[in-house]
Amino acid sequence: MTQDAACTESDVLVIGAGAAGLATAIFAARACPGLRVRCLDGARTLGAKILVSGGSRCNVTNRTVTERDFRGGSPRRIKAVLRAFPVDQTVAFFGELGVSLHEEAHGKLFPDSNRSRTVLEALLAECVRRKIDLQTSARVQAVRPDGQVFEVETADRIFRARAVVLATGGVALPKSGSDGFGYQLAARLGHTVVPPVPALVPLVLGTGPYAALSGVSHDVEVTVRDAGTTVRLRGALLWTHFGVSGPVILDASRHWLRAQQEARVASMSLNLLPGETPASVDAAMVAAAQAHPRGTLAGLLKSTLPGAVAEAWVSAEGLALSTPVSQVPRDQRKGLATRLTGTMLDVVGSRGFVQAEATAGGVSLDEVNPATMESVVCPGLYLVGEVLDVDGRLGGFNFQWAWSSGRVAGQALGRALAS
Ligand SMILES: Cc1cc2nc3c(=O)[nH]c(=O)nc-3n(C[C@H](O)[C@H](O)[C@H](O)COP(=O)(O)OP(=O)(O)OC[C@H]3O[C@@H](n4cnc5c(N)ncnc54)[C@H](O)[C@@H]3O)c2cc1C
Known part of the structure; x- marks a missing residue:
């Protein structure tokens, strides 16, 4: 036949x-x-x-x-x-x-x-x-x-x-x-x-320091919250001239886009220190300040974050990387701990099917x-x-x-x- x-x-x-x-x-x-x-x-x-x-x-x-x-x-x-x-x-x-x-x-x-x-x-x-x-x-x-x-x-x-x-x-x-x-x-x-x-598509951000960080990649935890469901993913994020990409973002993208398509309010947040919480980061800063009173924020963050990312997050809190951790006021210390472990990403869309x-x-x-x-x-x-x-x-x-x-x-x- x-x-x-x-x-x-x-x-x-x-x-x-x-x-x-x-x-x-x-x-x-x-x-x-x-x-x-x-x-x-x-x-x-x-x-x-x-x-x-x-x-x-x-x-x-x-x-x-x-x-x-x-x-x-x-x-x-x-x-x-x-x-x-x-x-x-x-x-x-x-x-x-x-x-x-x-x-x-x-x-x-x-x-x-x-x-x-x-x-x-x-x-x-x-x-x-x-x-x-x-x-x-x-x-x-x-x-x-x-x-x-x-x-x-x-x-x-x-x-x-x-x-x-x-x-x-x-x-x-x-x-x-x-x-x-x-x-x-x-x-x-x-x-x-x-x-x-x-799905598996880079995301476009409205605001944020993404353009200045373009090309920088590091491990993060991404959380997508959508009307009662929470999806938490870990992996590498890549900052780009339009927003964010990298494996963790590609995997997260379908959750945010599906929610948006179904007219549900979804949010996406970033933990730059996967596994850490505001309380654990705050405690680490207190401990670091006691152990090394002259140690700076740069010294504290350099083993966990690329310099440009640390700089962007620290300056967003009104601080400088050269500030000794021991001299960071309590409110700003707590603010930085919260910011490092939970920054909202201002997602406004994706790069579409062409790049999915x-x-x-x-x-x-x-x-x-x-x-x-x-x-x-x-x-x-x-x-x-x-x-x-x-x-x-x-x-x-x-x-x-x-x-x-x-x-x-x-x-x-x-x-x-x-x-
Ligand atoms: C850039 C990129 C990288 C990827 N890398 C990976 C990877 O490494 N690993 C992985 O697991 N997945 C990867 N994927 C996903 C994977 O390629 C797809 O999930 C998979 O190819 C789907 O196979 P499919 O046969 O169902 O569809 P397709 O591969 O899309 O094939 C469908 C075919 O149908 C034909 N067709 C459509 N309409 C008609 C029509 N009316 N008449 C006749 N023919 C028609 C199309 O020409 C096409 O050849 C990647 C995708 C992309 C875009």
């Missing part, structure tokens, strides 16, 4: 040949050799997002991945999908494709080549081996159920398939080809779309069977990857979601269409 390129019939038609679409196509073809699998992608060249990922090194997955690393849909459903194709199987899968992975800080797994192109080429080579028909510049404009099959329309052709997989991604980095049109396709087929907001690494929101996960990834509102339609309302934190989690959901769908398609 090899495919003729001119033929418009197939068993499985995958819309979108990103990480999730390629995984689905490969696992469907593996599960049922002979299955006619076709993948259509609107982009002129494939894999833009894989190529730029992880600073062009592709953070393929993480040593430890659980449902707690994700937001969006129900953790129980996310867990079921991750369990069906966990990290060790992902590592083995890439090993079979000739891509060995190594672990770096925070459990991140990268290809030994340190080139994302290795990952893309391995996936594409497997598609060729499995006789998957990959077509580029084939943007899907409509999907219509037609009895037992689907009609899938591009600008110049109508394809027919027994099952369709929506793997169109989210809205992050729209120039890669994922511009959110997949949501419209899903909605027209009866699905609910949780409004998308950027992921999308929070998408097709409701409740409308997909997690054992198969098949739609429960449109039988024969499967949904995988970022088009769904699932977003992972920084560290390889979003790709793991793509591989796992793709594997679940691929296997289920192989079983369902074997006959």
